Amino acid sequence: MSCYIRVEAVNLDNLIGDTQTLHVIRGGSALITNAIDEVAAKFGGQMRPIFSDASSGVFEASGAAMDASTAESLCEDVRGHLRSGIFRHATFVVAFALEDITSDHSFGAVCEELLAKNRWQQMQQPSLSLSCVFGAGVAAARLFCELDAIRPATEKYRSSSGSKDICAVCHDRITLGKDTKENFYEKELGPGVTLKSGFAQSFEDISKVEPAALAAKGVSPRLADKIAVIYIDGNGIGKLMRGLDDTGKVVEASKDYKNYRRQFLNELVLGRVETDRDGLWTGGKANDKYNRIELLMWGGDEMTLVVPAWKGWETLSLFYQLSKDWQLNGQLLSHAAGMVFCSHKSHIHHQVNLAHRLAGEVKACASPGNRFACQVLNGFDYVDADLDAARRPLCGESGESLLLSGLAMQGVTEGLAALREAVSRVQVYDLVEELATDSTAAASEKADKLMAALTAQVPNHAEITDCLGKGRTFWLHLRELWNFIPVDSSLAAGMPAGKGGAQ
Ligand SMILES: [Zn+2]
Numbered sequence: 001m002s003c004y005i006r007v008e009a010v011n012l013d014n015l016i017g018d019t020q021t022l023h024v025i026r027g028g029s030a031l032i033t034n035a036i037d038e039v040a041a042k043f044g045g046q047m048r049p050i051f052s053d054a055s056s057g058v059f060e061a062s063g064a065a066m067d068a069s070t071a072e073s074l075c076e077d078v079r080g081h082l083r084s085g086i087f088r089h090a091t092f093v094v095a096f097a098l099e100d101i102t103s104d105h106s107f108g109a110v111c112e113e114l115l116a117k118n119r120w121q122q123m124q125q126p127s128l129s130l131s132c133v134f135g136a137g138v139a140a141a142r143l144f145c146e147l148d149a150i151r152p153a154t155e156k157y158r159s160s161s162g163s164k165d166i167c168a169v170c171h172d173r174i175t176l177g178k179d180t181k182e183n184f185y186e187k188e189l190g191p192g193v194t195l196k197s198g199f200a201q202s203f204e205d206i207s208k209v210e211p212a213a214l215a216a217k218g219v220s221p222r223l224a225d226k227i228a229v230i231y232i233d234g235n236g237i238g239k240l241m242r243g244l245d246d247t248g249k250v251v252e253a254s255k256d257y258k259n260y261r262r263q264f265l266n267e268l269v270l271g272r273v274e275t276d277r278d279g280l281w282t283g284g285k286a287n288d289k290y291n292r293i294e295l296l297m298w299g300g301d302e303m304t305l306v307v308p309a310w311k312g313w314e315t316l317s318l319f320y321q322l323s324k325d326w327q328l329n330g331q332l333l334s335h336a337a338g339m340v341f342c343s344h345k346s347h348i349h350h351q352v353n354l355a356h357r358l359a360g361e362v363k364a365c366a367s368p369g370n371r372f373a374c375q376v377l378n379g380f381d382y383v384d385a386d387l388d389a390a391r392r393p394l395c396g397e398s399g400e401s402l403l404l405s406g407l408a409m410q411g412v413t414e415g416l417a418a419l420r421e422a423v424s425r426v427q428v429y430d431l432v433e434e435l436a437t438d439s440t441a442a443a444s445e446k447a448d449k450l451m452a453a454l455t456a457q458v459p460n461h462a463e464i465t466d467c468l469g470k471g472r473t474f475w476l477h478l479r480e481l482w483n484f485i486p487v488d489s490s491l492a493a494g495m496p497a498g499k500g501g502a503q
Contacts (some may be wrong), residue, residue: 001066001067001098001099001100002060002061002062002066002098002099002100002101003047003060003061003062003063003066003070003071003074003096003097003098004050004058004059004060004061004096004097004099004110004114005047005058005059005060005061005071005074005075005078005094005095005096005114006056006057006058006059006094006095006096006097006111006114006115006117006118007035007036007039007056007057007059007078007082007092007093007094008055008056008057008092008093008094008118009031009032009035009036009055009056009090009091009092010055010091010092010093010118010122011091011122011127011128012028012032012055014091014127014128014129015028015031015032015089015090015091015129016028016029016032016349017349018148018150019147019148019170020347020348020349021147021170021202022200022201022202022203022294023173023174023177023178023201024147024148024170024173024174024177025177025296025348026173026177026180026181026294026296027172027173027174027175027176027177027178027180028090028173028177029177029296029297029298030176030177030180030181030184031086031087031089031090031173031176032054032055032090033054033180033298033299034176034180035082035087035090035092036049036052036055036056036057036299038081038087039057039059039078039081039082040052040057040059042081043059043074043077043078043081046061046063046074047059047060047061047062047074048060048062048251049251050247050250050251050254051241051242051250051251051254052254052299052300053238053299053300053301053302054297054298054299054300054302055299056118058111058114060247061074061096066098067098068098071096071098072096074096075094075095075096078094079092079094082094086172086176088129088131089129089131089132089168089169089172089173090129091122091125091126091127091128091129093118093121093122093125094118094121095114095117095118095121096114096117097110097113097114097117099113101245101246101247103245106242106243106244106245107242107243107244107245107246107247107250108239108242108243111242128150129169131168131169132151132152132167132168132169133152135154135168136154136168137154137155138152138154140154141153141154143165145165145166145167145169145170146164146165146166147164147166147167147170148167148169148170150167151167151168151169151170152167153165153166153167154167154168155167155168155170155171157170157171157174159201181199184295185265185269188262188265188298189262189265189266189269189270193270195269195274195291196274196289197273197274197282197284197289197290197291198284198288198289198290198291199290199291199294200283200290200291200292200293200294201290202344203227203294203306203344203345203348204225204344204345205283205284205290205292206227206283206292206293206294206306206307206308206344207223207224207225207226207227207292207308207309207344208224208225208283208344209224209225209280209283209308210224211224214280214310217278217279217280218487219280219310219483219486220310220483222483223308223309223310223483223484225343225344225345226308226309226341226342226343226344227306227307227308227309227341227342227343227344228306228307228308228309228311228312228313228315228339228340228341228484229304229305229306229339229340229342229348229351229352229354229355230304230305230306230307230312230315230316230337230338230339230355231302231303231304231337231338231339231352231355231356231358231359232302232303232304232305232316232319232335232336232337232359233301233302233335233336233337233356233359233363234257234300234301234302234333234334234335234336235333235334235335235336235362235363235368235369237257237300237301237328237333238300238301240253240328240329240331241253241254241328244329249329253328253329256328257300257301257326257328260322260323260326261298261303263322264318264319264322264323267318267322268293268315268318268319269291269293272314272318273291273292273293274291280292280308280310280311281293281311292307292308292311293305293306293307293311294306294307296352301335304352304355306348309341309484310484310486312339312341312484313409313413313481313484313485313486314413314486316337316339316372316406316409317406317409317410317413319335319337319406320335320370320406320407320409320410321407321410323335323370324370324407334368334369334370335370335406336359336360336362336363336368336371336372337355337358337359337362337371337372337373337406338354338355338356338357338358338359338360338361338362338372338373338374338375339355339358339372339373339374339375340354340355340358340374340375340377341374341375341376341377341484342376342377343377346377351377354375354383354387357383357387358372358373358374358375358387359372359373361373361387361388361400361402361403362403365400365403369405370405370406370407371403371404371405371406372403372404372406373402373403373404374404374477374480374481375391376480376481376484401469401470401473402469402473402477403469404467404468404469404477405466405467408463408464408466408467409467411460411463411464411466411467412463412464412467412468412485413485413486413487414460414463415458415459415460415461415463415464416485416486416487417487418457418458418459419454419457419458419461419464419478420487421457422453422454422456422457422458423450423453423454425482427450428450428475428478428479428482429479431443431446431447431450431475432472432475432476432479434446435447435472435475436472447471447472447475450475451474468481
């Protein structure tokens, strides 16, 4: 009989979603990832890691004498460890299943059992860690934490913008976030890898730029102070792993996927951000530069990234270009994504949640594939619970027709300069208005005429329509994303200024 143990960090809204401050979110996220790694290291002699994602890990405990009482005792040791040190600020559930994996009882069935037990444990415990209630100085605290407005303020936090009264949980997360960030790239990309530039200290840092500096590089100055929130999730990858008939294969597949993910990180951060060919990937002064990128979540087949709005398209396009050949156990993988363009001042957790729901639109399809959904928000726009109701009126069709092709993103970039020669931004804006308000033949005739011009003048028009959609959806995406799609400068070089360039 084998023993499987599942450890999961739960109630993440009280650990990551309780503040808008980048350092604290970063520390909360690191705490969870570190907890799973720490359990793997600390209990390595008794159990081996099989599979992990952003907030949970499944382990296999061996030993001839394994029975329910030994397994429970091991779980209790793990729980005890996760109640100590910084981990006490989070809530974890730890459950075991004593099972044999057979042809009738797969690894997936064991995972289902563990998940059900973890959920039951979650329902039986408080949703907020009470570590902050019993800490030093709590009785004397007269203020609430200025960063989460929930817990008693027992610590001082000093930064360049002044001093704040904060709680012990925020204090510890800030410290952990700083330490982890500095080691993260070395841990992921290999010994000796250090970054030339520092880290953004806030979402404002990521997108702060003089509008004129963007315009000088051919990017719309309207993108200053805007960020892109990108969430990427594998289609059925967890299911694929859980369906494997031998835990050795699960361990291998998990390792392979981690290597794929690192390949993307390597290409994005070392190949693009740090190289900074166009000067738009880094901010700060010459001797104190920082990279305009933040990884809010990085685990399993999920990742959440924040980059400046002018780098959102490039980042996601790069991911799809690299991931298109990824395979596990002989099966080609695909990924769904959601991308939100918004102000750096907007509520970050609402936007991350929206990016999740946009990726959910892809996953809800019969064959999800390498597709994504995108939403541009102006000012303090907010999409409420009914995503479909918010998006459907845009095109008058199903939510699925609003999905974009990830693999064709590169083609849109390559063809954009020619496209801007064929049609102007004003023409596209007017056309979308007319298509929305005028159901007469005149509007569709105009659309056909513009499409004919585009087809004649843009060599890779098929790829562009493949990415942006058909009919009204195509024009709508072109209008919404006009400023967000980068023009490939190598292809645009030597071409006359477009009729509808960056504005
Ligand atoms: Zn706090």
